[in-house]
Amino acid sequence: MTYLFVAAGGALGSTLRYWLSGLIAGAxxxxxxxxxxxxxxxxxxxxxxFATLTGPDGRVFIPGDWRQFFMVGVCGGYTTFSSFSLQTLTLAQEGQGLWAAANVVLSVVFCLIGVWLGHVGAVLINEGV
Known part of the structure; x- marks a missing residue:
């Protein structure tokens, strides 16, 4: 049953990614x-x-299948590491090495900051702050 939850979440996350990416590219x-x-x-x-809020010390209980639906399915379908890799390679192949390097640095740094901010925010929520 978990596979169906992950598949449904992946469909939702992928659709959201496609829509938002097109919206941003258009803008x-x-x-x-x-x-x-x-x-x-x-x-x-x-x-x-989400991982912090619904983890063992979190304030929100989410059954395992629903946690997998969101984390593996929705978030996995939404985020785009394979797209990131291909776009970085394309930039490099087109002679835009500086943009390729910027994409790597910005993605890694800001995604790590993002996951940390999400974690810290959820810890504060868990502590009732």
């Missing part, structure tokens, strides 16, 4: 993969908060 342009960057950062914040 900002496609010279840099801003949509992927925003999606990976926001996904990192969300999964950091």
């Amino acid at each position: 900002i342009g496609q010279s840099f993969p801003w949509g992927t960057l925003v999606i990976n950062i926001s996904g990192s914040i969300v999964i950091g908060a």
